[in-house]
Amino acid sequence: QPPSQRDLHIAAISRDGRMNWQASTGYGKRARVETAIGRYKSIIGPRLRARSFLAQQTEVAIGCAVLNRMLACARPKSLRRKAKAA
Numbered sequence: 001q002p003p004s005q006r007d008l009h010i011a012a013i014s015r016d017g018r019m020n021w022q023a024s025t026g027y028g029k030r031a032r033v034e035t036a037i038g039r040y041k042s043i044i045g046p047r048l049r050a051r052s053f054l055a056q057q058t059e060v061a062i063g064c065a066v067l068n069r070m071l072a073c074a075r076p077k078s079l080r081r082k083a084k085a086a
Contacts, residue, residue, distance in 0.1 A: 040067055 013021045044063040050056045
């Protein structure tokens with residue numbers, strides 16, 4: 001029986017480390033997408049109210065615009081400082 005996908009992932013984590021595995025599989029991107037969807041559902045609502053597909057697309061676009069504006073208001077305006085050479 002060939003190894004399952006889970007077994008291959010466990011082997012890759014053991015061989016390369018968890019951070020390299022996350023980078024190679026795109027795990028971090030998936031986590032960010034799931035977080036964004038959860039944030040959308042908690043603030044905008046868990047379901048669409050529009051019936052037609054075109055109206056649903058418009059509803060989602062408006063929801064995303066609202067969410068992005070809310071996040072922009074809460075995002076700190078900061079810059080990274082370069083470390084001084086010792």
